[in-house]
Amino acid sequence: MFIIGTLLAIIIAILVSIFIGPVGVLLLVSVIFGMVLSMYIRNREMYNDIQRIKEKLGIVEQDDFNMSNEAIEEELLEEMKHEARNKEK
Secondary structure (H helix, E strand, C coil), X not given: CHHHHHHHHHHHHHHHHHHHCHHXXXXXXXXXXXXXXXXXXXXXXXXXXXXXXXHHHCCCCCCHHHCCHHHHHHHHHHHHHHHHHHHHC
């Protein structure tokens, strides 16, 4: 579906450029710029919303890929203790 939409957009862009002429190219560039700017603003808003949600929930970003073996073992032990307590209840 994505490929069909992309091809359709390319065909429409070529037709607009042919029928309107040099002004069509300028029109297409301005529309593309507007769309990219709109997507950037939306993504920035979503990023800010996610950061606020993380702050509200107290979620701290950790670099899990660069954890030491000791830190991984501690985390696993804490998780095992937590699961054991939950099973006892």
